[in-house]
Amino acid sequence: MTATDEGAASDAVDPEEVRHVADLARVDLSEEEAAAFAEQFADVLDYFAALDEVPAVEDEPDLVNVMRADEVRDGLSQEEALANAPESEAGFFKGPTVS
Numbered sequence: 323m324t325a326t327d328e329g330a331a332s333d334a335v336d337p338e339e340v341r342h343v344a345d346l347a348r349v350d351l352s353e354e355e356a357a358a359f360a361e362q363f364a365d366v367l368d369y370f371a372a373l374d375e376v377p378a379v380e381d382e383p384d385l386v387n388v389m390r391a392d393e394v395r396d397g398l399s400q401e402e403a404l405a406n407a408p409e410s411e412a413g414f415f416k417g418p419t420v421s
Contacts, residue, residue, distance in 0.1 A: 335363040 337356040340363065344351045351359070400413055409416040 334367050335360045 337353070337360045340356045340359045341351060344356070344359075404410045404413070404415065407415050
């Protein structure tokens with residue numbers, strides 16, 4: 323199902339192949355649906371043929387670290403962390419009982 327020359331991708335998929343794949347997947351297709359899928363598959367193959375024409379990149383781009391350096395800073399004390407908690411117990415957040 324691949325094209326060997328320019329323009330052959332549109333002829334690469336026929337409705338019979340679409341019906342065969344649909345039968346393998348146990349999908350019922352009408353004649354109109356098989357023809358439409360054949361056209362769509364041919365378009366996809368044309369897109370892949372266009373991608374084959376894109377030149378390869380010769381060198382890797384220079385990567386720059388945009389993240390800031392880690393800095394050690396003082397965090398919240400236990401009392402500050404629990405200051406806005408609705409409930410706490412023994413220095414920990416207290417949540418509802420889960421059963």
